[in-house]
Amino acid sequence: MALPKLAVYKFASCDGCQLSILDVEDHLLDIASVVHIANFPEASREVVEGPYDLTLVEGSITTPHDAERIHEIRRQSKYLVTIGACATAGGIQALRNWKDTDLFASTVYANPEYLDTLHTSTPIKNHVEVNFELRGCPVDKMALVEVVAAFVQGRRPNIPEYSVCVECKRKGTPCVMVSHGTPCLGPVTQAGCGALCPSYNRGCYGCFGPMESPNTDMLAAAWQRLGVSHRGLVDAFRGFNAYAEPFRIASDHHEALAVAQGE
Amino acid sequence: MSEMYVSGQSGIGRLIQALAERGHRVIGPVVRNKALVYDEINGVEDLPKGWTDLQEPGRYRLEQRGDEKLFGYVVGSASWKQFLNPPETVLWSGTINPEGFMTDPAPEPPKYAFFGVRPCEVAALGVLDKVYATSNGLPSMAGYSAIREQAFIVAVNCVEPGGNCFCVSMDTGPTARGGHDIVITEIAHNGNMRYLIESGTAAGAEVLDGMANLEEPTKSEIEARDYFLTEAAAAMGRTLEVDGLPELLKGNARNPRWDSIADRCLACANCTMVCPTCFCNTVDDNLSLDGTHATRTRKWDSCFTLGFSYMHGRPMREGIGARYRQWITHKLATWVDQFEEMGCVGCGRCITWCPVGIDITQEAAAIRRADLRDTPIGIGGFV
């Protein structure tokens, strides 16, 4: 029986999530034994034509060309999984969505007229139907293995959507907000990293995007009690997942308040 | 008949030693990440000497006391349940190959001594026992009793309750009520740190009998112990009115207070994770990529997650208010129906470690103030 065909595509991104696939070490051979790595330029020169059974998409849509290309990929893919903050939320480059891209282009490039770029960076799901989203900046490599395993075994991936706090407590780390007043995005952020930052006495940066029922208003109020300004809150919510809806709404809200209060 | 001795700090060190010599892994409070956690200790020098913990709703600070107390603080950030029902436990794993299916050997259950267990925490072990070991005639939860039965409990009475403690309301402290093998009371007496050490079980008495250099306490030392513990009972940080509480909570399922909670609560699940009695688990099945190796893992779960109440395509407790209501009603009301006692021992952890400082005692009091049982809105059960 032919193995399911796997394709991996890149859009606007840093390649870190694709690298996570190569970084699964021992499991890479296992992956290669259950799927045919048919189109993954970062891993192999061999390119087998579509259609593909499982397609992993990294990166966000930032150019008119990419906005076209993703539709062709969708047509070639039976099951499409987006991986990482760029593909699922627009990534750090979505900060352009609040700025003037023409100004950036004319500042950075000698001949900006050669550029053909969009004014926004948007997640893949804004353009085509996505079957599953794997969050993280970057994604967790064992979560990637789980997604591939679930696909070949015909089940739902076992990826939790609750807060980072759940992982933080399972790990036994005392809460950094409570024990030393360090602002943490953990309560509004989806688990997946194993609560890495709090175990090093730092607050969570929100790499895995909004959790299942984020109460950003109340967390922001708690941050303010710890001395964080509206401006500081804008910066916190505008990270790798700035354009994920709950974080976007929260950052816009605090930006309006920062302006109103002359911060 | 319980035996009582007294010693200085060296006696505490010798007790840790004696337990280690009996093959126990001794776990006690240590400072880590700017808080107290429970971890392996090798001697009296590992204890947080001279530290205290300031606990308020949503705030915790470790500070130097300026004295030599070994036990001048209250409960640690995470409870002892982490050792009895570890946050992640492999229930079994196994491999299938042409010869058949074989399970991997299970690890030996660790033999612990818990050192410095506070009276409310001793009570919490009893609450957990009812849930996991003798659940209404059901078999004990896999792995629990094997660890629990070997665990040796050294309690420490609380002469200085913390800011969020309410063990007096729950009748679990500040003097240990039983369930410990040994209990220690630390008192400053005539300028010296003195430790009254009492056995609670035959096993505890046997350990004490084997120790050299323990003294008989003087009458004034025993009086000092009793005085400090009586004072402590009057110095609780908080109170919870438990009279009629189960009926009150069960009858207020539609109280608008739950909407106010929904605005304030993050549904982060910290309160349930740090609680010494919250017992909910989920089970993950994991199959290797090639389908030959399977692992079943039990993990701590919480009624604050959406997955917890997911049935027939949707979560039954979508709103955060409904999830908080489930939590407090289980702890203080429906737990009584299940286990004939409340699921709260008054340790105060859920108050301290809630990042936004939501206080179970205040929320219960607010429902009591706005009891809707006699109004039309109060009619009916859970919504």
Ligand code: SF4
């Ligand atoms: S440190 Fe952050 S992630 Fe951990 S419990 Fe506190 S708020 Fe949650």
Ligand code: SF4
């Ligand atoms: S409900 Fe809160 S106070 Fe009661 S035992 Fe649990 S953590 Fe402690």
Ligand code: SF4
């Ligand atoms: S309060 Fe919630 S997490 Fe705790 S035991 Fe009850 S249902 Fe489980």
Ligand code: SF4
């Ligand atoms: S009560 Fe506090 S700790 Fe519990 S889920 Fe709500 S915000 Fe988190």
